[in-house]
Amino acid sequence: MVDDRTDLLTELLTDLTAESEQLDALVRPLPPESWARPTPAPGWTVAHQIAHLAWTDHVTRLAATDVEAFVTSAASAPDVTRLVEGGAQAFLAPPAELLARWRVGRAALADALAAVPLGQKLPWYGTRMSPASMATARLMETWAHGEDVADALGVTRTPAARLRHVVRLGFRTLGHGFAAHGRAVPTAPVRLEVTAPDGATWAHGPADAADRVTGPALDFCLLVTQRRHRDDLALIAAGPVADEWLDVAQAFAGPPGVGRAPLATPSGVTA
Structure with missing residues (x-):
C-alpha cells in the first residue's frame, strides 16, 4: 500500500512542475531588455525574480542532499534578508544562461525531494520541514514571484486549482x-x-x-x-x-514582510 504522504508529495511535485512551467512559458520568449524590467519588489527586475527562484531551489536541494553545505550557505549572511538578496545577485546571469540554470536546478530539486526517506525532516532557516512542506513552500514562492513577473509584464494570469x-x-x-x-x-x-x-x-x-x-x-x-x-x-x-x-498574514518564513501599499487612495481614486 502506498503511504498517503508519498501520494501527497507526488501531487505537490507535479503541481510545482506545472507552476514552474507556466512561469517558464511567460519569460522564455522575452527579449533580453524585458528581463531588465522592474517588478513590484523594490530593486528587483524580472531577472532577479528568476534568479531568486533558482537560488532558493538550489539551497532547498542542499537541505535535502547535503546538510553540511546547507548550513554553510545559511551562515554566509548575517540575516535572512541579506541572504536572500545575496542569493538572487549570485545567481544572476544573461537570460539564456539564467533560464537554463533555473530549469536544471528545479528538476534536480524535484528528484532530491522525491528521494528523501519517508519521515525525514530537512533543515531550513530556523526550523525543519518535511519534503511535502518544502515542495509546498517552493510552489508558493514560484507562484508569488510569478505574480511579480506578470505584474511587470502587464499580464493577468488565470488562477489554477493548484x-x-x-x-x-x-x-x-x-x-x-x-x-x-x-x-x-x-x-x-x-x-x-x-x-x-x-x-x-x-x-x-x-x-x-x-x-x-x-x-x-x-x-x-x-x-x-x-x-x-x-x-x-x-x-x-x-x-x-x-x-x-x-x-x-504571511505564508513565507523569516521576518515580517514589508507588504504592498494599497493601490487605491481612501477616496477610491487609483494612486
Missing part, C-alpha cells in the same frame, strides 16, 4: 504571521472559506468558529504572499482575530 496548496499553507501559517509581527499568537480558532477558481469552496478550520475569513481563493493567496494589500482584495473578516490576521 492554488489550493497555497491556501492551505496560508491557513497553516496563521500563527507564524502573528509571531513574525511580534504579536501574541491567538488561541481562538479561525474558519477560512474561499472560493476556488472553479467555483468550489476550499475550507479550513472549525465550521463553528466565530472568527471567519471568506472571499476568493486568489485574493487570499495574494494576501498571504503579500502581493496585494488587504484593502485591494475582496476578503471579508468576521471577528477580531480574523480581522487582525488580514493585517499580519
Whole structure:
C-alpha cells in the first residue's frame, strides 16, 4: 500500500512542475531588455525574480542532499534578508544562461525531494520541514514571484486549482504571521472559506468558529504572499482575530514582510 504522504508529495511535485512551467512559458520568449524590467519588489527586475527562484531551489536541494553545505550557505549572511538578496545577485546571469540554470536546478530539486526517506525532516532557516512542506513552500514562492513577473509584464494570469496548496499553507501559517509581527499568537480558532477558481469552496478550520475569513481563493493567496494589500482584495473578516490576521498574514518564513501599499487612495481614486 502506498503511504498517503508519498501520494501527497507526488501531487505537490507535479503541481510545482506545472507552476514552474507556466512561469517558464511567460519569460522564455522575452527579449533580453524585458528581463531588465522592474517588478513590484523594490530593486528587483524580472531577472532577479528568476534568479531568486533558482537560488532558493538550489539551497532547498542542499537541505535535502547535503546538510553540511546547507548550513554553510545559511551562515554566509548575517540575516535572512541579506541572504536572500545575496542569493538572487549570485545567481544572476544573461537570460539564456539564467533560464537554463533555473530549469536544471528545479528538476534536480524535484528528484532530491522525491528521494528523501519517508519521515525525514530537512533543515531550513530556523526550523525543519518535511519534503511535502518544502515542495509546498517552493510552489508558493514560484507562484508569488510569478505574480511579480506578470505584474511587470502587464499580464493577468488565470488562477489554477493548484492554488489550493497555497491556501492551505496560508491557513497553516496563521500563527507564524502573528509571531513574525511580534504579536501574541491567538488561541481562538479561525474558519477560512474561499472560493476556488472553479467555483468550489476550499475550507479550513472549525465550521463553528466565530472568527471567519471568506472571499476568493486568489485574493487570499495574494494576501498571504503579500502581493496585494488587504484593502485591494475582496476578503471579508468576521471577528477580531480574523480581522487582525488580514493585517499580519504571511505564508513565507523569516521576518515580517514589508507588504504592498494599497493601490487605491481612501477616496477610491487609483494612486
